[in-house]
Amino acid sequence: MKIEKMEYKLKKALDSDRYIHTKGVQETARKMARCFGEDEEKAALAGLLHDCAKCLSLNKMNKVVKDYPVDDIMKESKSLLHAAAGRCLAESVYGVTDPEVLSAIRWHTTGKAGMSRLDKIVYLADIIEPNRKPFTGIEELRALCMKDLDAAMHYALLMSLRHVSEQGKTLHPDTLDALSEYEDVQKLIEIYGGKKHED
């Protein structure tokens, strides 16, 4: 499918703020890919489609992923499930077949252990795109995102852990797996505590 047709369909599927965010992620992912010598077109495509399921109801998201493996925590959370649902729609509605692009869409919310460089670019571009409401640490993270992908991932994952801990929750297990590549996660859990999952 041509990009123009994807954009036309996305505009109808998303509310205007989400569409603006989407365009921000598309351009930021492209810039980061250029910076790190990754495929710009793949990064931009994954950025464009990463939230394509975001405006569906939880019920509809669950229908979209009915033949796709997702855990029970995800099934109950729109903010987690939209990534897996987006991956499915990217393939079935937007005609994406590239497994690297589909993977970047799938893992853009939780992350996971063993992320590819494209996965990391889209995960980070989602957090730092220029239309994001400013939060503590965003400028430091933006600088890292153009310098060192792994340092940026480490920083972003720790920010995420702090954020959910402040709400008395813990990270999704896939995010803990991602963080365990940079940190002794068991030690962090002892420091931050909390038992419930992110939602």
Ligand SMILES: [Fe+2]
């Ligand atoms: Fe998202």
Ligand SMILES: [Fe+2]
């Ligand atoms: Fe997003």
